[in-house]
Amino acid sequence: MTFRSSRHRAVAAALAALLIVAPLLASVAGPASAAPRDSASLLTWNQLAPAASPTARVHPAMAMDAATGTVVLFGGRAGTQVLGDTWTWNGTTWAAQTPAVSPPPLESAAMAYDPVGQQILLFGGIGADGSVSAATWAWNGAGWSLLNPAASPPARYAASMASDSGAGTDVLFGGLIAPGSSLGDTWSWNGTNWVGGTAPGPSARSAAAVTYDATRGVVVLFGGTTGSESKADTWTWNGAAWSQQSPAASPPARNDAALAFDPATQTAVLFGGNGAGGTLRDTWLWNGTTWSSSLPLSLLPTLNPPARIGAGAAEAPSPQRLVLFGGQAAGSAGALGDTWTVGTVVNTPSTTTTTVTAPPSTSHPSSTTLPPATKGPPPSTAVPTPTTGGAP
Numbered sequence: 001m002t003f004r005s006s007r008h009r010a011v012a013a014a015l016a017a018l019l020i021v022a023p024l025l026a027s028v029a030g031p032a033s034a035a036p037r038d039s040a041s042l043l044t045w046n047q048l049a050p051a052a053s054p055t056a057r058v059h060p061a062m063a064m065d066a067a068t069g070t071v072v073l074f075g076g077r078a079g080t081q082v083l084g085d086t087w088t089w090n091g092t093t094w095a096a097q098t099p100a101v102s103p104p105p106l107e108s109a110a111m112a113y114d115p116v117g118q119q120i121l122l123f124g125g126i127g128a129d130g131s132v133s134a135a136t137w138a139w140n141g142a143g144w145s146l147l148n149p150a151a152s153p154p155a156r157y158a159a160s161m162a163s164d165s166g167a168g169t170d171v172l173f174g175g176l177i178a179p180g181s182s183l184g185d186t187w188s189w190n191g192t193n194w195v196g197g198t199a200p201g202p203s204a205r206s207a208a209a210v211t212y213d214a215t216r217g218v219v220v221l222f223g224g225t226t227g228s229e230s231k232a233d234t235w236t237w238n239g240a241a242w243s244q245q246s247p248a249a250s251p252p253a254r255n256d257a258a259l260a261f262d263p264a265t266q267t268a269v270l271f272g273g274n275g276a277g278g279t280l281r282d283t284w285l286w287n288g289t290t291w292s293s294s295l296p297l298s299l300l301p302t303l304n305p306p307a308r309i310g311a312g313a314a315e316a317p318s319p320q321r322l323v324l325f326g327g328q329a330a331g332s333a334g335a336l337g338d339t340w341t342v343g344t345v346v347n348t349p350s351t352t353t354t355t356v357t358a359p360p361s362t363s364h365p366s367s368t369t370l371p372p373a374t375k376g377p378p379p380s381t382a383v384p385t386p387t388t389g390g391a392p
Helices: 005-028
Strands: 033-034 042-050 061-065 069-078 082-090 095-097 110-114 118-123 136-139 144-149 159-162 168-180 181-189 194-196 209-213 218-223 233-239 243-244 258-262 267-275 278-286 291-293 314-315 322-329 337-345 353-356
Touching: 033 337, 042 209, 042 278, 069 314, 069 322, 069 337, 110 168, 136 233, 209 267, 243 291, 258 322
Parallel strands: 061 110, 061 314, 110 159, 209 258, 258 314
Antiparallel strands: 033 291, 033 353, 042 337, 061 069, 069 082, 082 095, 110 118, 118 136, 136 144, 159 168, 168 181, 181 194, 209 218, 218 233, 233 243, 258 267, 267 278, 278 291, 314 322, 322 337
16 A cells, blocks of 8 residues: 655645645635634545555445454445445455345445444445335444344435444434435434434434544534535434534535544544535534634645545544545546545644635535436435335
8 A cells, every 4th residue: 555655745835835825814814614723633635545445436335343443335336336345444455355145235325333232233225226225234344144123213325324332322313215305313223223213303314424423422413415405514412312513613514425533633524525516525623612624625725535425434443544435526527436544734723723715505406316326327416316115
């Protein structure tokens, strides 16, 4: 595995420019969304070149398996093909797995680590025929098994799920049962069974970004879409209830973004997604109180991954802190198959404030929902549309 040397040169040049330009940015700021950097760390992205890699895809399920110290990736869609392969990332390269039993090909399934069962949990998703799944699967590091809990959430895809290690559960929120039919229910997996479905919280939506904040012991959820409007609200789940946050600064409204926790900076890192301005490539950090932008995109355009929606993201084993894979590129460029990680490239005093202009949080048209996997390549936004309903 190697880092691209040209990117290292770009980092050095950009940092020199930052030292000169950053004070000017604050002094000339006009009407914009202030993004204070109250932590000392600023992030940059590094593209990796692993010896092996999954094929390009959008909407894979992806999560860190704490029991094995690897990141697990399953499924997604490449063009018109819905995938059913399983890959693991060990911090150096990807490895294709060949389990005897496997879930059917699925796109937009939800995945998280089960801290009680010490396994990866996979729920829902949409199949190649457009059917929506209500199945619960578990990955034990070597193979998949279909679970049969006494209670289960309704079938859905494009739901948000994270491991709530503090509570010893997995939390599942929202998703779609059909185009335009968003869910707003919350379920918890206790290692054996699904519980809940009625906790008040965020409004019904799909494709919200979610991760577990290990420093503060809460699940963080941002954005999503109702089908007609992208959201820009931030919520936390403490194992029993949702609380809406009121940060001083916030990313523009978006859905289908990637979100993962970075243990080095103790922040949740949000990247990309679909917003009012189209497909995004900005990076934002959540420190438990507010959001702040990472190195300004206008100043360091070469340091962020290309704009995308539907990428997989997860906390990663050493030497990485988090890993991002694939997604759908802007425009008609198609699915991506690149692997990225983050690094800390510069420290600034906690009083540093940079102002970045944010696009307006206007309504997001429902026409941006992706077509079913059997209907050809998708546009560059949002989540897939099934051709039929019901669980497989």
